[in-house]
Amino acid sequence: MEPSSRAYCRGVTPSTLPSVTADDVRAAATLLDGVITRTPVVESRALSQLAGAEVVLKCENLQRAGSFKVRGAYTRLSRLTPRERARGVVAASAGNHAQGVALAASMLGIDALVFMPVDAPLPKLSATRGYGAEVRQVGTSVDEALAAARVEAARSGRILIHPFDHADIVAGQGTIGLEILEQVPDVATVLVPLGGGGLVAGIAAVLADVAPHVRVIGVQAAQAAAYPGSLQTGRPTAVTPGPTMADGIAVGTPGQVPFGLVAGHGVEVRTVSEELLSRGLLMVLERSKLMVEPAGAAAVAALLAAAPGEFRGPVVPVLSGGNIDPLVLLRVVRHGLVAAGRYLQLRIRVADRPGALARLVDAVAAAGANIVQVEHSRTDVELSVSEVRVDMQVETKSAEHRTAVVERLRAEGFDVAV
Known part of the structure; x- marks a missing residue:
């Protein structure tokens, strides 16, 4: 098995945590009832054999707009005041948050402007525009697009909808944790793709409160891994992401809110190589007949890197998104075939x-x-x-x-x- 690196933090205590609790996540779940899809879980016999434990996939790739992001986006937008809604919103994203904000804004009647990197995948651009948002392309990374969104918010008065660094965003994403507990009551390990941290922070927040025995592990692309160094220093520390197929989790700086939760709840962070990402995507596509993007395959990649029996089962890898450019899919599948x-x-x-x-x-x-x-x-x-x-x-x-x-x-x- 190809090894993955691991990181922990001992410098942040629960007393310093932002206020995102299981009750906040339950409130978000009530808000999202009838709005988002309760995505299915699918047992994978092939992955179970490799892992030496039962593996059940949580299929957020089948969520509305193709990823988990609509959960946090709708939660955040729905809590804006009437005056804030009238000002419109601005967001920045490599694609999935963009689509989540655009969809949520269209449902709530809010004008949305989204900044995306110049090399953002065409299907994500088209889908974001299709939901009614204006798209402007700037920079080569999520961080550069986010800087442009901040400037626009200051200039125009639009409300910035951060992709991960807000308590409402984190609470919305954490509703996945509640669903996992309901769908796989005896879950022992949850593997979560990790970029800025909103998804893993929300899941960790609810599980730490409701099911503290469940082990939560965040998984980053090795080429864009800001959390390991940040956890070592005890504060969010920027890195410059290298080239990675996992554009959805290529974030250079952890958010303050999710970092506090990840560190305070003792979430372990692992990194996986490009080869493991492509093998993970290919495994899910070939054996489970599910389409995921490279970032969405990060949790499965960590499973492939682990020794049999390393994770106590049932293990639930979260397939965080399925928005992939067909041309990228061709390259990634070829890469995965070589790696395998x-x-x-x-x-x-x-x-x-x-x-x-x-x-x-x-x-x-x-x-x-x-x-x-x-x-x-x-x-x-x-x-x-x-x-x-x-x-x-x-x-x-x-x-x-x-x-x-x-x-x-x-x-x-x-x-x-x-």
């Missing part, structure tokens, strides 16, 4: 004589691999005049099969580079 040993790219030198390529193709077929693409080159300067280079993409059945294919080709005398 299901896809192999070979560079092979063969003699430049009739029948050499046919012998190579026969050897690949005999090894049980399926050739997807072949490119044949004689012009590489590293080749001798009597050689050609063959770049070959093949499908394999597993990591073990991938290794066996390479070993067989080398045993038959081919010069193979992977």
Whole structure:
């Protein structure tokens, strides 16, 4: 299993926690009744076998607007005063909070303006506009879009709807925790994708009060992990997110409200690699027939990284969202196939004589691999005049099969580079 890193905090005590309790979450649940979808839970036999414990997926990817974000957005917007509603709202998001705010604003008759990064996925842009919000693209990250939203709020008087750093947002997201307790009463471990922290903070707040025996673990993309360093220093500390497929959790600075709850409730934080994210997405898509975005697969990625039996079951990974650009999906699935040993790219030198390529193709077929693409080159300067280079993409059945294919080709005398 690929390891994941872990972080804890001992510098924040419960006395310093923001005021978000189980009662706040229950009040939000009442407010959201009939507004949001009570998303299903789905048992995964494949993940249960890997984890050595029962695994039940909480499918927020099937939520209205495609993610959990509408829970917090509607809770926050519905509590604005009539005067605040008249001023309109402004938000910033990589896409899911944008859609949640746009949908909630349309239901409540509030004018919404949303700032999104310039490279935000097209489906998220289109959906946000489709719900009636005005969209402006600025910067290359959620943090830059949020800075622009703050400027606009100060200039226009619009109410800033922060994606995670507000008690109402946290309480709304925490309603997922109540549903998990009702749907999986004996739940022992909850794995939660973690960006700014609103989702895991809300779930931790309600479980700490109602079911303190339940272990809550936040999962960040290693390329955009602000919480580990923040938990070590005892305060929100900014990082510069690197490139990650998990744009939905690529947040550079934890929010004050969620950080206090995450630290005070002793939530463990783990990080997962891009390979684990792609493998997690592929696993959910292939075995559970559920579409998730990379950020939405973070909890499953942590499960894949863990040793069998490491998490006490039932384990509930939260699939936080399913809004993924089809073009991104193609790349991520390919990445996941490679990471899982299901896809192999070979560079092979063969003699430049009739029948050499046919012998190579026969050897690949005999090894049980399926050739997807072949490119044949004689012009590489590293080749001798009597050689050609063959770049070959093949499908394999597993990591073990991938290794066996390479070993067989080398045993038959081919010069193979992977």
